[in-house]
Amino acid sequence: MQIEKPKLAFKGKLTPIKKVTKVVCHHPAHPTWGIMEIHNYHKNSKGWAGIGYNYLICKNGRIQEGRGKNVGAHCSGRNSDTLGVCFQGDFDKQQMTDAQVKAGGWLIAKLIKEHGLQINDVLGHRDLAATACPGKNFRMADLKAEILANLNPKTKTSERKLSGMKPNWKDWQWKEAAEIYKKARVKGILSSDEWEKKATAKNLTFDEIEYLNLVLNGRLL
Ligand SMILES: [Zn+2]
Structure with a gap:
């Protein structure tokens, strides 16, 4: 598997994260939006530098870099020490695909190794804030099992x-x-x-x- 790097134009200069302590899972809560739609929405409607998530896992298992290792905009108060991994879809209504569980497991295992984290450092957005994100159908247990298999x-x-x-x-x-x-x-x-x-x-x-x-x-x- 590999991480694709789509050409995204950010406003201003991004700040590298000094120390990553958690990985936070999200969904965009939109049934079809891909990286460009999310990027444009965050940049133009929210007025941020660009896409707030550090990575996006598409429904077909493609892994795309958003902010990468730079400080994102995905979890209020925790952006400077966490990485936000967003899974495409609306998991209050849709199901997460097996391809997403596989790709997410691969990516997050890689991030855990790179930043010296543990499986318990993988959280859902709702564990850190008053939100339903990443949705009631988010397959956290399947994802964690896949992460462990990769580790x-x-x-x-x-x-x-x-x-x-x-x-x-x-x-x-x-x-x-x-x-x-x-x-x-x-x-x-x-x-x-x-x-x-x-x-x-x-x-x-x-x-x-x-x-x-x-x-x-x-x-x-
Ligand atoms: Zn979220």
């Missing part, structure tokens, strides 16, 4: 190398893992069909199960 290169590489082969679960381990998965599914933590397919094929990774266990025990999210 563990061992899992990632072996999955890629053994494409089609299952992680090496011992029977008793899988029994416990399947229980955890079922609980997470019932609680609505996992919504996509991709998860169901992986579980049926015993293809969930150790990291994914560990993550679900943490969520179920209230230690994450």
Whole structure:
């Protein structure tokens, strides 16, 4: 995956962020707007320097740079120490795509590594401000599982190398893992069909199960 850098003309000079402490997820709450529409709206109607988000994840999984590593305009009071990642769409009405979960997981894992953050530093806008953003259908648990899968290169590489082969679960381990998965599914933590397919094929990774266990025990999210 790669980060595209569309040519965006900003008003004035942007200020680099000194220290990033959180990644904040957003949606533009518009069903179709892409980077140019958001950029023009923020620049011309809001009167900001240009698009307020640091990155945009399109519905088809394309990753585009907005403000990049410069101070954005996406989370009042926290712009100088956070990166805003916006997911295209209106998740009060629409569903987030699997491509967005994949691309967002890749990008945010990269940002976590670059800035020395942890999985708990990934937040929704609503965790920091009185807003519904990023919308009720935002798949935060799926996104965090994808981030963790990207952060563990061992899992990632072996999955890629053994494409089609299952992680090496011992029977008793899988029994416990399947229980955890079922609980997470019932609680609505996992919504996509991709998860169901992986579980049926015993293809969930150790990291994914560990993550679900943490969520179920209230230690994450
Ligand atoms: Zn927001």
